[in-house]
Amino acid sequence: FVLQARVNRAAIDHERGLSELAIEGYEAVLKLEPEHTQALNNLGAALVTVGRHDDAVSVLEKCLDVEPGQVQALTNLAAHWANEGFLERASLLNRRAISLYLQRDPRRAAGLFAREVFAIRPIVEDAAAMYAARLDFARRVASLEWLLQRRSLIIDDPVVEVEHVHFYLPYPGLDDRPLQEAVARCYEKMIPHLAGPVQGLATEPVRGRRARIGFLSKLFAEHEPHGLLLEGVVQHLPRDRFVVVVLPVASPGRDAASELLRSSADELIELGLNMRENRFSLINAKLDVLVFADMLSEPMSYFLGFSRFAPVQVCFWGNPLTTGRSSIDYFVSADRMEHPLRTLAGDEWSEQVVLLDGQGIWYRRPSIPAGLPYPNRGAAVAARQALGLPEGDWPLLLCPQSVFKLHPHFDTVVRRILEATTNARVVFTAGRRQAWTKVLVARLEKTLGPYKSRCAFVPRQMPGTDYYKLLAVADVLLHPFPFGGSRTSADGLALGVPVVVRPTSQLRCRMAYSFYASMGLTQKNWTLVASSTNDYVAFAAKLANDVGHRRTVAAAVAARQHVIWEDRSVVLGWARFLARVSGQRPVAPADVGLGGDDYEAEDEAPVAPADVGLVEEDAAAIAAHERLDRTFRDDTIIEEKRRALQPQKPIPD
Numbered sequence: 001f002v003l004q005a006r007v008n009r010a011a012i013d014h015e016r017g018l019s020e021l022a023i024e025g026y027e028a029v030l031k032l033e034p035e036h037t038q039a040l041n042n043l044g045a046a047l048v049t050v051g052r053h054d055d056a057v058s059v060l061e062k063c064l065d066v067e068p069g070q071v072q073a074l075t076n077l078a079a080h081w082a083n084e085g086f087l088e089r090a091s092l093l094n095r096r097a098i099s100l101y102l103q104r105d106p107r108r109a110a111g112l113f114a115r116e117v118f119a120i121r122p123i124v125e126d127a128a129a130m131y132a133a134r135l136d137f138a139r140r141v142a143s144l145e146w147l148l149q150r151r152s153l154i155i156d157d158p159v160v161e162v163e164h165v166h167f168y169l170p171y172p173g174l175d176d177r178p179l180q181e182a183v184a185r186c187y188e189k190m191i192p193h194l195a196g197p198v199q200g201l202a203t204e205p206v207r208g209r210r211a212r213i214g215f216l217s218k219l220f221a222e223h224e225p226h227g228l229l230l231e232g233v234v235q236h237l238p239r240d241r242f243v244v245v246v247l248p249v250a251s252p253g254r255d256a257a258s259e260l261l262r263s264s265a266d267e268l269i270e271l272g273l274n275m276r277e278n279r280f281s282l283i284n285a286k287l288d289v290l291v292f293a294d295m296l297s298e299p300m301s302y303f304l305g306f307s308r309f310a311p312v313q314v315c316f317w318g319n320p321l322t323t324g325r326s327s328i329d330y331f332v333s334a335d336r337m338e339h340p341l342r343t344l345a346g347d348e349w350s351e352q353v354v355l356l357d358g359q360g361i362w363y364r365r366p367s368i369p370a371g372l373p374y375p376n377r378g379a380a381v382a383a384r385q386a387l388g389l390p391e392g393d394w395p396l397l398l399c400p401q402s403v404f405k406l407h408p409h410f411d412t413v414v415r416r417i418l419e420a421t422t423n424a425r426v427v428f429t430a431g432r433r434q435a436w437t438k439v440l441v442a443r444l445e446k447t448l449g450p451y452k453s454r455c456a457f458v459p460r461q462m463p464g465t466d467y468y469k470l471l472a473v474a475d476v477l478l479h480p481f482p483f484g485g486s487r488t489s490a491d492g493l494a495l496g497v498p499v500v501v502r503p504t505s506q507l508r509c510r511m512a513y514s515f516y517a518s519m520g521l522t523q524k525n526w527t528l529v530a531s532s533t534n535d536y537v538a539f540a541a542k543l544a545n546d547v548g549h550r551r552t553v554a555a556a557v558a559a560r561q562h563v564i565w566e567d568r569s570v571v572l573g574w575a576r577f578l579a580r581v582s583g584q585r586p587v588a589p590a591d592v593g594l595g596g597d598d599y600e601a602e603d604e605a606p607v608a609p610a611d612v613g614l615v616e617e618d619a620a621a622i623a624a625h626e627r628l629d630r631t632f633r634d635d636t637i638i639e640e641k642r643r644a645l646q647p648q649k650p651i652p653d
Helices: 002-015 019-032 037-049 053-066 071-084 087-104 106-117 127-148 177-190 225-236 259-264 275-285 299-304 377-386 408-419 434-454 465-472 487-494 511-519 533-545 547-564 568-582 596-603 610-632 636-644
Strands: 211-217 242-248 289-292 312-316 330-334 352-356 396-399 425-429 455-458 476-478
Touching: 002 019, 002 037, 019 037, 037 053, 037 071, 053 071, 071 087, 071 106, 087 106, 106 127, 106 177, 127 177, 127 408, 211 225, 211 275, 211 299, 211 568, 225 259, 225 312, 225 568, 242 259, 242 275, 242 568, 275 299, 289 568, 330 568, 352 568, 377 465, 408 425, 408 434, 408 533, 425 434, 434 455, 465 487, 476 487, 476 533, 487 511, 487 547, 511 547, 533 547
Parallel strands: 211 242, 211 289, 289 312, 312 330, 330 352, 396 425, 396 476, 425 455
Antiparallel strands: none
């Protein structure tokens, strides 16, 4: 009883996010009883939490040596291997667990079955492997749909039993709507008790009171990207029309919401780790509009999104792809971040898309650490050595994005840039997991050939001073495609570092382009916004090779970057949209702190010519996709197979 009490105490610490303390507790128990399987399993899970993956594997394997039927150890080990990218190894463990659950508790098997079906590798060895993996995912989803037409598979609590979401689906840069809709149909049959309108949902329009607007995410903590994107909206929505409710999902070991979101919200309702309790909290919030900041980052938001807790439900582009479900009415994007001819290839959105005017992105002006940007070239070069980079004053092209964002086709782009430069080096940040970095390193070595010595990796940096120091040593930032980023690009611009971008036809690669449209730097002579892959290579090489040109461009970036921060027209767009869908009177620019001149200036922002080249370049691909969509729109899996078998389509040159 004493040992079990100590295990329970360590488990409480683990749930509170005190992972190191929990590890100490489990290890103390195991010193007294080395084969205590619950302590072994829990210790393995805690070690994963702090990134000690190799130690976790050893502990979980020991647990299974002691008790081969320890289902939690099987599923924890399977989850580890799936996250590492070894789906076959994970599948063997999951199937053992499913077999045991079918003998002991058949209802628990359905969640593991879903986890198995919807698994996706984070990073792959080459383009062929990527398209094969996508085709295999489509095959598994189609098989599950077929099965669910013939038998019932019910998941009681998907957050606990499935635990994972198919987060890596959008990174190949394809049309995800068919697969998103197919996955949603599967879950709607597997969690029928959670899908649809909740009991007592009001349907009458708002009259005679302020509309209650909720914003929900697990990524609202300090430095989290989705909170940073919405904090200005939460702060400045006109309170004579709206009651703003922030609904952060708990994340053990830290505050669920940033200080600014906490202080700006009219109401803060913290959601916990229990889905049933969170449902009651959302019902009791009596919202008129519920905005999901993201819906494919983690399981709580994803599965809550199958229910209707408000008459109007909205998804924001924290995950820039459609939700594929009928419970979400609108998807908020921006005019600049949607390609002018996006619907010609078949609409990628199952929701009605709301296009905010102008930039469409709110970010608070960052607080740049003292001493940055570096005062001179010598200081910047010296700072590189602190990062472990080779000595010397050479052009540094930095790509500080997560490794799973790097498309295999982009590897070839990197090689072409190195071929076109004399002594430039391309530097990447390592992945969160060592296994991911190893895959990318091997992939680049194969693609770069004789140029691999001019490619390097630096450790990931935590948000704050070290992160800004890394960006500041760069001469140029490479914005990858077909999946880019917004915050990293904005921070680079804040430091006056040129960011080379190549906007594609999808939202997921048009955020940085939107900044340049605000700054008036989209013209070709600035060598920043490319309309083709050839231009992207040429622009990066020009900035690397021509020091004078690079200085001119960097000076223009530094002088104009101030216009991208705290854009009140973004708040105005949100306020007008929310007023319209919640029955409030119209919102004027002055209601969100905008003067008439301010708003007119935003309306007159220059239209980027980059889209002209992009339209011409993509014309053939758009026409081909339009024919496929017209023929196969009702057969989602056939459509996905056709797209998966045409790897030249995503990044035409």
